Amino acid sequence: MRKKEKIAVYPGSFDPPTFGHLDVINRSLEIFDKIIVLISDNKNKNYMFSKDERFEMVKEMTKDIEKVSVENLPGLLVDYLKKKKMRIVIRGLRITSDFDYEFQMSSLNRVLYPKIETIYIISDIKYILLSSSLVRELISNNGDISKFVPPEVEKFIKNRGVR
Ligand code: ADP
Helix, strand or coil: CCCCCCEEEEEECCCCCCHHHHHHHHHHCCCCCEEEEEEECCCCCCCCCCHHHHHHHHHHHCCCCCCEEEEEECCCHHHHHHHHCCCEEEEEECCCHHHHHHHHHHHHHHHHCCCCEEEEEECCHHHCCCCHHHHHHHHHCCCCCCCCCCHHHHHHHHHHCCC
């Protein structure tokens, strides 16, 4: 009998995607057969990059990883999972700052959808202080982002220019 594929989703803003996100994706692929990166679009958030731009950047960054696909997340994560009959969610965890929020989110999601299981990939020490907000700060001030985002993402941002 063929073994069932183990698929997990990795939701996030990716505003913009960084080496930290890429590391979480690559390490998740050691556990799962396939990862679906979900680009969330929260109306209460002020993104620097549009939903389409964030989608495009993640797509570019993962173009050579065949077991990754990218999708937009139109509404609530739990609704997406229920519809697709999926239950595993990947999130990255950096120093203590992420913990409270992640604990709250995963607990809330379990109330809405008890089958959900959130798996945390502890950030690599190299990326523990790396965040999209830090990269956005650099972009706004014309700083060098090459050490923080993959070359495809840097290229995309250079071509787009600061708005
Ligand atoms: P969100 O707005 O949903 O938190 P982010 O794009 O900021 O979206 O983050 C998506 C996920 O990736 C979160 O679980 C976050 O903790 C994780 N993440 C972000 N940066 C890093 C990093 N440097 N190392 C590990 N995980 C990270």
